[in-house]
Amino acid sequence: MDFDWSDDNRRYRARVRHFLEQELPAEWPEIARHGPGSKEQTEFSLDFCPKLAEAGFLVPHWPEALGGANGTAWEHLILGEEMWAVGEPRGGQYMNVNWIGPTLMRYGSEAQKDRYLPPMAAGKAIWCQGFSEPNAGSDLASLRTRAERDGDHYVINGTKIWTSYASLAETCFLLVRTGPLSAGKSAIAILLVPMDTPGIEVRAIPSLVGHGDIHEVFFTDVRVPVSTRLGEEGQAWEIINYSLTNERVGIPRYAMSSRVLGHIVADLKRQDRFNDGVVRMRAGEAAAACEAARLLVYRLVDMRARGQTPGPDASLARVATVAADNAVLDFALDFLPEFTTGNVYPEYLAHHERAIVAGIASGATEIQLNLIAQRHLELPRGPR
Ligand SMILES: Cc1cc2nc3c(=O)[nH]c(=O)nc-3n(C[C@H](O)[C@H](O)[C@H](O)COP(=O)(O)OP(=O)(O)OC[C@H]3O[C@@H](n4cnc5c(N)ncnc54)[C@H](O)[C@@H]3O)c2cc1C
Secondary structure, three states: OOOOOOOHHHHHHHHHHHHHHHHHHOOOHHHOOOOOOOOOOHHHHHHHHHHHHHOOOOOOOHHHHHHOOOOHHHHHHHHHHHHHOOOOOOOOHHHHHHHHHHHHHHHHHHHHHHHHHHHHOOOOOEEEEOOEEEEEOOHHOOOOOOOEEEEEEEEEEEEEEEEOOOOOOEEEEEEOOOHHHHHHHHHEEEEEEEEEEEEEEEEEEEOOOOOOOOOEEEEEEEEHHHEEOOOOOOOHHHHHHHHHHHHHOOOHHHHHHHHHHHHHHHHHOOOOOOOHHHHHHHHHHHHHHHHHHHHHHHHHOOOOOOOOOOHHHHHHHHHHHHHHHHHHHHHHHHHHHHHHHHOHHHHHHHHHHHHHOOOOOOOOOHHHHHHHHHHHHHOOOOOO
């Protein structure tokens, strides 16, 4: 494969990088230290994303009619890489632009598009994703949060867990069961639920991955109009598959990992600590892991640019991205302890603390490996 960036792509990357150099405030590293789900970073995103929107760097991949610029799949990737390389200043709004917005474009009613897409494109919307439950994580089809039809309303009862951004979100992209548990995937629907609807209670879960990052969300007799439903009852699985494929490609964390690795190696060289053979070997391994993740993601983007649907290649790219994240964090832990105390590069620390859960959030690595075994290596399905 002879891969090289076009001059247009190079110019585009230089423009995004220049914008970030000019516009990211000096206090960004300290704000980012609080973590992507924190009040500090969310408030920052509500200030910074409108600036990105104004400069054309928030939703360039969206259609022009919706505030975008019909940008290419490669420009979208370059934008994501540059954002992640500086610690992802879009915070939780990355979800809006990468998958919630595009999902609403494809499956939303005109009223839903009119209501939700303009604030997203302006950088002024915070959403959360209500999928996981205490007994439904990897096995999402066993979710139990119920939405009972009552005239032209649904009445929701149940509990979601590990919900990122829930305490600050205005709207939840919520998965609910509209039929019996035995009906599995075919009785699940998606509701777009305003988080200030009476009967919703959000409780933060204390955790190692940053204060305010994950929550339990309790729904007790929450009434929402049927018009909050996205698509049809029973269509949720098709919609989520579309959303998750977008989400998995939308997080080029390897761009951050390789930038961090570069900083660490430069520091070790400055301190004359890069001559040891083991240090150099481990740096090489981490760099190779970042490069493998990058090229596997590029394969997906290439497919998307040609109008193809990625399939099992998305699992390969995700597993490689998690491996890259962990290789860099392990290298930092072993050879530059000051990185892990936040004394240097605080803007990256919250994300690297999250590396311990990167293989769990948005689909556990083991599940991705199962999918690779079945669909890529054509091995038989494991016992259930
Ligand atoms: C930081 C963070 C943020 C999150 N944010 C959100 C959010 O915003 N919204 C949301 O809905 N969810 C969120 N999640 C939840 C996440 O999607 C789930 O944790 C994930 O899907 C795994 O589900 P679980 O925790 O129930 O673990 P389980 O599914 O119970 O898995 C536990 C372990 O068993 C393994 N396992 C399970 N089934 C199999 C199998 N068939 N084969 C092999 N191994 C298996 C898993 O790989 C895992 O190691 C978040 C999680 C984290 C850590």
